[in-house]
Amino acid sequence: MKNISVGTEALDDPFVNQGTAFSQDARIKRKLRGLLPPRVTTLEHQAKRALERIHQAEEPLQKYEILSLIRHRNATLFYYLLENNIEELMPIVYTPTVGKACQEFDRIYTEPEGLYVTIEDKGSVQEVINNWPHDDVDMIVVTDGERILGLGDLGAGGMGIPIGKLSLYTACAGLNPARSLPVLLDVGTNNQGLLHDPLYLGLQQLRVDGEEYYAFVREFIEAAKARWPHVIIQFEDFANRHAFALLDQWKDKTACFNDDIQGTAAVAVAGFYAAARVKGSSLSEEKFLFLGAGEAAGGIADLLVEAMMKEGLTQEQAVDRIFLFDSHGLVTKDREGLTPLKQKFAHEQEPQSTFLDAIGEVKPTAIVGCAAQAGSFNAYVLSAMARINERPIIFALSNPTSRSECTAREAYTYTEGKCLFASGSPFPQVEVNGKTFIPRQSNNSYVFPGIGLGLVVSSPRIVPQSVFLSAAEALSKIVSEDDLENGSLFPSLTKIREVSQSIAAAVAEQCFTAGVAGVPKPDDLSKAIQEAMYKPVYDRI
């Protein structure tokens, strides 16, 4: 028999621990007699008790803390809970509550999770990587905490985001949690509050930038790959300038993607496909005005161009259907010093300094909020959209809920129930003029888990851009006529494992077709994907 952990070692390992569900036999073999309450329970029983405690907690952040503790003690129970109660628990483990958890990180921190690599480790990052106790890692989610959701620079508190994302990789797509690694790169923080907070747990210095920053990230990526050559690296919540630059530097060198740019794009484009289905139109007939010109807007705009070209437009025609509005107003050709992204989507247009005037000038069929400015889709904006469109498309994508451009209720109310709406964070259903609408999230959580699974199964050298359009198509196909009838542009989260499998198949297929896969193609890809999925059940010894 292989060596098994015993006593507190077994209880302290979240991938071994079964708590009160350890059988009598296991309690004997693992020398646990006397260390647990007498009754032998089951996973279902433990989940019931845990849910009761979660329901008793009044604040979402308390629920988050209970769930974190469970993840830390008993991974099987945590993933069982999350998988079987995804609609209820996703807003706790993920946006919006995870945003609060990152803001309160220094107050609520108790248990070590993930890996902290700091600028002080420069020159010896490999040693830090080698300290990670698990031999194999398939997927890393890494942030430097500079742009956490729409909340800005939260420094080391940003660790909550890779932890939350990886929890969803497992719950939604079955990535093996023992082979997932959340990483926080601490290069300092420019958040004055944190710099002066005596309780702050990160490096209390200004952020390192420029050459030194990029060299540090390079050292990290090279060290991670030296230990785990096939690891997939997902960049998350970096500031704009770094997000685009890092993706550019690495996308042709290693298997990586940026979820805020590419995942957000895939999910939003899936939502636009669904909206076009309702209207009986195609993407090429829509005209998109973005509020914001950062990672989300840039990623979505680029993917829209690809999608429209697939429908038959030229690149120029596609670009002509997309407009950006940034902090200086409508992005027009005559503006100076535009970034490459803004240059691409700048048009010959009268400059407009308010978003409302930009709507008058551009006459969009869709507005897409990605600037983290709560309330920017106000009653005037929404009713203007309803005046010029029979079915205006309104996507309020900023996170968490406190940064959303409008609420679902506002969107349906001020467009008199006409809009096709989606949001980045969840909103409850809304009744307007006697009709009930079930808004769903245009959140990258619909796609990144499936993309991750497809990549793990095909183990590619690099991630081809084509996987993101495939993911969008796969997701939009799962939206049913009933969903659309209820105003939902996305499927129910209860279908997320099916969604993830289908996205994973599309993504892996692209990697095999593009010739970048690192393993032979399985005869039955769907079966291989299903078999690769982690399931939260207890091992019996």
Ligand SMILES: O=C([O-])CC(=O)C(=O)O
């Ligand atoms: O985490 C989320 O909910 C979506 C996301 O990536 C972001 O807003 O940065």
Ligand SMILES: [Mg+2]
């Ligand atoms: Mg993000």
